[in-house]
Amino acid sequence: MGQLLRLTWLEIKIFLREPMGVIGTVGIPILMFVVTARLAGPHFSDPGMPRFMTSDLPVFGAVLTAISAVLSLIAIVAIYRDGGILKRLCATPLRPLTILGAQVMVKLLFTALTLAVMILAGRRYYPVGANVPLASFTVALLFATAAIVSMGFVIASLVPTARFAQPIGTVIMYPMLGFSGLFVPVEQLPPALHAVSRALPLTYAVSLLRGVWHGDGWGAHAGDAAALLVTFLLCAALSAKVFRWE
Amino acid sequence: MRAVAVTPLAAIRIAGIRKTYGRTIAVDDVSFDVEPGEIFGLIGPNGAGKTTTLECAEGLRTPDRGTIAVFGLDPVRDRRHLQDRIGVQLQQAQLQKRIKVGEAIRFWATLYRTSVDPDTLIDQLGLREKQDAWFMTLSGGQKQRLFIALALVHDPELVFLDELTTGLDPQARRTIWDLVRDLRRRGKTVCLTTHLMEEAERLCDRVAIIDHGRIVDIGRPPALIRKHCPERTVLVTLDEARAAEWFAAIPQVESVVPDGATYALRGRADDLVSAVIRCLADRHAHVLDFRTDVPTLEDVFLRLTGHAIRD
Numbered sequence: 001m002g003q004l005l006r007l008t009w010l011e012i013k014i015f016l017r018e019p020m021g022v023i024g025t026v027g028i029p030i031l032m033f034v035v036t037a038r039l040a041g042p043h044f045s046d047p048g049m050p051r052f053m054t055s056d057l058p059v060f061g062a063v064l065t066a067i068s069a070v071l072s073l074i075a076i077v078a079i080y081r082d083g084g085i086l087k088r089l090c091a092t093p094l095r096p097l098t099i100l101g102a103q104v105m106v107k108l109l110f111t112a113l114t115l116a117v118m119i120l121a122g123r124r125y126y127p128v129g130a131n132v133p134l135a136s137f138t139v140a141l142l143f144a145t146a147a148i149v150s151m152g153f154v155i156a157s158l159v160p161t162a163r164f165a166q167p168i169g170t171v172i173m174y175p176m177l178g179f180s181g182l183f184v185p186v187e188q189l190p191p192a193l194h195a196v197s198r199a200l201p202l203t204y205a206v207s208l209l210r211g212v213w214h215g216d217g218w219g220a221h222a223g224d225a226a227a228l229l230v231t232f233l234l235c236a237a238l239s240a241k242v243f244r245w246e
Numbered sequence: 247m248r249a250v251a252v253t254p255l256a257a258i259r260i261a262g263i264r265k266t267y268g269r270t271i272a273v274d275d276v277s278f279d280v281e282p283g284e285i286f287g288l289i290g291p292n293g294a295g296k297t298t299t300l301e302c303a304e305g306l307r308t309p310d311r312g313t314i315a316v317f318g319l320d321p322v323r324d325r326r327h328l329q330d331r332i333g334v335q336l337q338q339a340q341l342q343k344r345i346k347v348g349e350a351i352r353f354w355a356t357l358y359r360t361s362v363d364p365d366t367l368i369d370q371l372g373l374r375e376k377q378d379a380w381f382m383t384l385s386g387g388q389k390q391r392l393f394i395a396l397a398l399v400h401d402p403e404l405v406f407l408d409e410l411t412t413g414l415d416p417q418a419r420r421t422i423w424d425l426v427r428d429l430r431r432r433g434k435t436v437c438l439t440t441h442l443m444e445e446a447e448r449l450c451d452r453v454a455i456i457d458h459g460r461i462v463d464i465g466r467p468p469a470l471i472r473k474h475c476p477e478r479t480v481l482v483t484l485d486e487a488r489a490a491e492w493f494a495a496i497p498q499v500e501s502v503v504p505d506g507a508t509y510a511l512r513g514r515a516d517d518l519v520s521a522v523i524r525c526l527a528d529r530h531a532h533v534l535d536f537r538t539d540v541p542t543l544e545d546v547f548l549r550l551t552g553h554a555i556r557d
Binding site: 003006007010011013014017018080083084085087088090091092093094 | 336342343344353356396
């Protein structure tokens with residue numbers, strides 16, 4: 001545990017030394033959130049506005065932040081592998097899970113930080129209800145993030161070199177978001193795409209986050225939570241098998 | 247292959263290991279012992295199997311066949327126990343681009359049960375001025391000194407150094423050689439790989455010549471040279487009409503090839519050089535130039551494998 005915390009702290013310091021990385025993973029989601037909130041805020045009750053810009057905005061912000069964090073995680077893991085950094089760390093008493101766990105910790109911390117800033121910034125423009133179940137939403141977000149991170153590790157195992165990490169991750173993650181029901185409700189998608197949508201883990205993440213945000217009980221979303229858990233377990237087992245350290 | 251000395255105290259004992267990657271045989275039936283306190287070198291061209299052998303001994307790879315004992319322990323199964331006793335420098339390794347030198351050494355020090363004082367180590371390796379510099383800003387020699395520091399941070403008994411000076415300029419190379427000799431002076435055992443024969447000759451107590459995954463011969467560099475390339479050449483330049491006659495009369499000289507005023511005298515005897523000197527002294531010859539051309543490990547490698555090491 002001590003090693004995990006020390007390595008996480010070291011990686012946080014290293015991450016903060018690269019301005020582009022910080023802007024990309026923390027700045028851009030916050031900026032997008034604030035801009036969307038400012039644009040949509042005055043029309044919040046307008047039924048013509050897309051839901052992801054109004055009532056689903058927190059879900060959009062949360063999922064977007066999680067995905068951008070995981071894309072950066074994929075890139076870092078690929079760079080560490082290409083450069084032999086993973087191998088060098090493996091040749092110390094550090095356990096392999098600690099090495100990767102520290103990267104996940106860094107991303108979780110910055111995701112939490114981004115979301116906290118979003119909530120603070122959004123309060124000016126976004127009519128957050130006082131009765132929003134923040135604790136429940138956080139737990140739901142952890143379920144969603146665990147599934148997305150585990151998918152990230154499968155992708156990180158498959159990308160041939162660091163150059164392809166970010167593009168391949170993007171090409172896999174963002175279309176998933178397109179079919180997740182966040183922008184267009186699943187029911188309004190062409191019937192042929194329903195099955196696709198139901199096969200994608202992000203659909204369950206969006207459904208769970210949206211439901212919990214709007215006050216549904218966990219009972220109503222047990223299926224979503226279970227789907228995310230299964231995704232996590234499958235992807236974790238798969239990446240444990242196929243992950244390449246060099 | 248020469249039978250290796252059997253002693254229960256070997257720092258590393260490798261017996262008949264084989265490692266394949268797909269259909270490529272990287273290492274085939276490799277055996278050798280590394281004795282405590284020596285600098286042992288695995289020498290051979292790139293792709294000969296040096297790094298694979300070393301990484302098997304470090305516990306980073308598992309051989310398909312054969313056994314390895316490091317201090318009598320299995321490097322893979324007993325990795326946790328061995329980690330405090332061995333130090334590792336990997337070929338072409340990198341660190342995080344923006345990690346600071348001092349930060350890396352101090353972090354590494356926290357990973358082991360015992361460690362030397364990071365500041366002493368920073369001074370020993372001449373990294374004091376660079377301790378706040380990011381890894382990406384270091385020169386090749388500075389990076390290698392940092393990697394040596396990371397390999398030594400827990401004061402290990404056995405240090406693995408893989409292609410330590412590749413890509414460094416001659417001056418940086420000499421600095422690193424001094425560091426390695428210093429390890430031996432402090433009683434450490436060093437197992438290194440190199441494709442630089444000069445490095446092996448200057449640094450190693452014993453070397454194993456490896457080619458296409460197999461060990462060709464093992465021994466002390468001077469002994470290997472005497473065994474495989476016994477012929478020596480003495481080049482004498484002198485202004486003396488009867489010189490060819492004098493030299494032909496020396497029993498140790500097997501051939502005399504004149505080239506203007508310079509004579510190339512070849513022979514295999516250990517005392518060829520002293521015999522030539524004695525002859526010149528007896529005749530009170532006026533010698534303008536005197537050089538010896540002794541074979542090197544490079545010549546041994548060529549003789550044993552039929553190809554040059556850089557092929």
